[in-house]
Amino acid sequence: TLELDDKAQTLSYEHYYPYGGTAMIAGKDKTQVQQKRYRYTGKERDDSSGLSYYGARYLAPWLTRWISPDSAGAVDDLNLYVYVGNNPLKYTDPTGYVKVIPVDMRPPYGEIDVLSPIEGTYQNNNLFYFPEAYERLENIVRAYPADKLNLLNANTEFLIKSEESSNGALIIQAYSHPPYDIFRNTMHFSRGELVFTANLKSKRPVYRSGLNATEVTSYQYLGMTKIAGALNMLPKKILRQNITNHSTNEVIKIYQTDKNYPRFYNNFLRNSDNGRSSLRITNTFSLEVTSIKLKSIGNDIRLHLKPKMPLISADEPLPPRGDMHEYFAPASRLSRIRQQTCHCTIS
Secondary structure, three states: OEEEOOOOOEEEEEEEOOOOOEEEEEEOOHHHHHOOOEOOOOOEEOOOOOOEEOOOOEEEOOOOEEOOOOOOOOOOOOOOOEOHHHOOOOOEOOOOOOOEOOOOOOOOOOOOOOOOOOOOOOOOOOEEEOHHHHHHHHHHHHOOOHHHHHHHHHOEEEEEOOOHHHOOOOEEEEEEOOOOOEEEEEEEOOOOEEEEEEEEOOOOHHHOOOOOHHHHHHHHHHHHHHHHOOOOEEEOEEEEOOOOOHHHHHHHHHHHHHOOHHHHHHHHHHHOHHHHHHHHHHHHHOEEEEEEEEOOOOOOEEEEEEEOOOOOOOOOOOOOOOOOOOOOOHHHHHHHHHHHHOOOOOO
């Protein structure tokens, strides 16, 4: 690493090693070199000890070991002090919690084979361990027509967003941009929440890519879990963020007026575009929506989920839309919805 000043004079020349250690080869200004706290890894280094700070733990690069054990236990390796399974050329650990496959936002570095087999290295109690549904999800994506799979492969990028500012949380963002469409979603693995940030199709149908939100989300989720090493893990929550859809905002407006939760639950999942899309996705994941909650600030709706066995059919028909102002007695909450939707999976 060569560092220059504004006159193109060398400030420092640094050699680095795979595990994060560095050796200063040359330096013009001793004070400036000593104050250079961030090395090529992007992590802050303590000059007195030589340790690098990763958020959750400190790394001793010359030992290739953390100085404290993994707080999550043996989820990453039986050796609680080992750094990225002794394989820094394949993995990175941006948070100090778990090793992940390094992925850059810019293609071709952002490309990943979402159907490739992986080693399950990441688990936590905020995710469902649901191998049956995960395997089916892989089979669904594997069965995509070649043109759709190629379109997703060519127009999807992944970004590891874990930073010290997020308290070492593992966050991976997926961005799919087939022609004239945008699908940007983020998986917060540490809290087990899949966040839908932007899923927009062209207003002119003739320009649309032909991909729907369920197809894209399934593909993106597999990719994010492959990067994280979260084999067989599914989210416990979904967050619909910054909602702009007209029908969904109408549902929110009604709920803010009457505070009738059963009506809100029914209207969102049955009568709003975002809710019906959420149902298609949760059906594909074989997850049941147990409750929903409107966040106190902003137009965000959080869905709480649970696994459903036997597996929900990914082709389960959605209930017909109804009257948003239909009366729901507060005491009849889920049972009333079950009766109205028969065997549809919004019970």
